[in-house]
Amino acid sequence: MTPRQNRNRDRAGRGIPEATVARLPVYLRALHALQERGVATVSSEELASAAGVNSAKLRKDLSHLGSYGTRGVGYEVEYLVYQISRELGLTQDWAVAIIGVGNLGRALAGYGGFASRGFRVAGLLDADEALVGQEIAGRTVRHIDRLEDVIASGRVSIAVIATPAHAAQKVCDRVVAAGVTSVLNFAPVVLSVPEGVDVRKVDLSIELQILAFHEQRKAGGPGDRRLSGEGPPGPAQYVETVEAG
Amino acid sequence: MTPRQNRNRDRAGRGIPEATVARLPVYLRALHALQERGVATVSSEELASAAGVNSAKLRKDLSHLGSYGTRGVGYEVEYLVYQISRELGLTQDWAVAIIGVGNLGRALAGYGGFASRGFRVAGLLDADEALVGQEIAGRTVRHIDRLEDVIASGRVSIAVIATPAHAAQKVCDRVVAAGVTSVLNFAPVVLSVPEGVDVRKVDLSIELQILAFHEQRKAGGPGDRRLSGEGPPGPAQYVETVEAG
Numbered sequence: 001m002t003p004r005q006n007r008n009r010d011r012a013g014r015g016i017p018e019a020t021v022a023r024l025p026v027y028l029r030a031l032h033a034l035q036e037r038g039v040a041t042v043s044s045e046e047l048a049s050a051a052g053v054n055s056a057k058l059r060k061d062l063s064h065l066g067s068y069g070t071r072g073v074g075y076e077v078e079y080l081v082y083q084i085s086r087e088l089g090l091t092q093d094w095a096v097a098i099i100g101v102g103n104l105g106r107a108l109a110g111y112g113g114f115a116s117r118g119f120r121v122a123g124l125l126d127a128d129e130a131l132v133g134q135e136i137a138g139r140t141v142r143h144i145d146r147l148e149d150v151i152a153s154g155r156v157s158i159a160v161i162a163t164p165a166h167a168a169q170k171v172c173d174r175v176v177a178a179g180v181t182s183v184l185n186f187a188p189v190v191l192s193v194p195e196g197v198d199v200r201k202v203d204l205s206i207e208l209q210i211l212a213f214h215e216q217r218k219a220g221g222p223g224d225r226r227l228s229g230e231g232p233p234g235p236a237q238y239v240e241t242v243e244a245g
Numbered sequence: 246m247t248p249r250q251n252r253n254r255d256r257a258g259r260g261i262p263e264a265t266v267a268r269l270p271v272y273l274r275a276l277h278a279l280q281e282r283g284v285a286t287v288s289s290e291e292l293a294s295a296a297g298v299n300s301a302k303l304r305k306d307l308s309h310l311g312s313y314g315t316r317g318v319g320y321e322v323e324y325l326v327y328q329i330s331r332e333l334g335l336t337q338d339w340a341v342a343i344i345g346v347g348n349l350g351r352a353l354a355g356y357g358g359f360a361s362r363g364f365r366v367a368g369l370l371d372a373d374e375a376l377v378g379q380e381i382a383g384r385t386v387r388h389i390d391r392l393e394d395v396i397a398s399g400r401v402s403i404a405v406i407a408t409p410a411h412a413a414q415k416v417c418d419r420v421v422a423a424g425v426t427s428v429l430n431f432a433p434v435v436l437s438v439p440e441g442v443d444v445r446k447v448d449l450s451i452e453l454q455i456l457a458f459h460e461q462r463k464a465g466g467p468g469d470r471r472l473s474g475e476g477p478p479g480p481a482q483y484v485e486t487v488e489a490g
Contacts, residue, residue, distance in 0.1 A: 025448070025454040029435075051435070089462075090454065096453070103349075110348060112433070181463060182456040183456075189278075202449070202452055204353065205359055205362050208339075208359065208362070211428075212339055213332070213333045216333075216337075
């Protein structure tokens with residue numbers, strides 16, 4: 001991989017760091033909660049706390065959007081929602097196909113957080129004949145043989161793969177061949193895709209492993225003592241608590 | 246939040262950056278795949294590619310574990326698996342309780358990736374009387390009233406909250422009062438916890454929002470042109486593809 005490619009990996013397009021892009025949805029969620037409570041303006045400290053980051057990071061992130069707030073007042077909630085939504089591309093509709101409707105696919109099909117962010121489930125597909133024709137969250141499950149039809153007729157731009165591991169790469173190849181350039185992968189495999197296709201991988205055990213790391217630290221486990229030569233750390237080292245995303 | 250707290254947020258314990266901790270499970274998954282294929286040693290480039298990061302970042306991450314590989318040979322797969330597992334605390338068993346057994350809770354209860362990483366589901370709980378007594382993935386669903394019993398008798402150290410949003414904070418307060426100090430939250434709310442408790446939040450729509458951002462960029466959407474004054478970017482800006490976690 002060339003240095004230029006590495007830079008592109010860390011910087012999304014015109015210079016918003018990838019890490020900032022990853023936090024924007026978290027800010028957006030906190031802002032929606034404030035809107036629901038009728039809050040019109042919010043300080044960076046308050047918003048940062050609600051999003052589980054520190055306020056300096058929040059201010060820096062928002063400055064990438066050209067949003068600086070007003071001293072002594074903070075950010076206007078409604079305008080900031082608009083700015084972030086626009087930046088993320090959520091002011092338009094995205095059609096999503098979910099491939100694999102086991103428990104996880106069903107959970108995703110009924111997930112309220114998709115529709116409210118502009119993601120519309122345009123298709124549910126499975127290879128299991130017993131599931132084909134079933135209604136899940138208001139949509140009929142189609143056979144995987146219809147994948148290309150569903151993508152074309154539903155103008156699907158994002159494919160969500162929730163199949164078993166062994167089926168995921170083949171499904172991925174088919175959605176990419178059908179013109180899809182964004183894939184959200186829940187299957188426990190790393191997918192290969194051609195240049196120009198974005199894959200985000202969700203591994204439900206990764207967050208648990210990160211918790212295990214901290215849990216071990218709290219217990220003064222081997223990882224902590226081995227290299228540092230210090231005793232078990234005091235609780236003050238673990239004040240960091242709410243991590244978003 | 247004080248600057249000291251901020252530092253603790255970004256550095257986990259004795260100096261492994263949080264971002265590195267978050268990538269260790271991704272490396273581990275790639276290493277397990279290599280083991281299954283009978284591969285004994287791996288170059289940093291190969292492992293980095295399998296994990297979807299660049300090799301310089303991988304080498305730096307592994308150096309925090311005191312693992313530097315051998316020039317011209319690379320890393321010994323089995324030993325690296327041991328080192329990362331030990332660092333993450335996966336060489337011991339972790340008992341997990343899943344609270345809320347809707348589609349998502351069921352998907353989690355049956356998720357193969359938990360058991361293989363040392364996470365043992367010690368309890369499934371729900372407030373719905375109709376679900377209590379059902380067998381899911383080999384475990385019987387218990388009533389939420391039994392939460393404290395299940396935590397104590399199962400020696401649960403990590404609680405997975407997969408309830409609806411409105412129920413999540415109350416459940417969280419109860420697990421914390423019962424002595425749990427690590428919470429994995431799938432409910433669409435930010436949970437408040439006392440100092441010393443770690444919460445990791447999984448929002449299934451966040452990765453979709455990040456994909457939407459890139460999808461919009463690829464289409465030359467408003468976010469891209471507005472501040473830069475440039476035309477739509479060429480495909481070379483999007484070679485970054487496989488993102489893990």
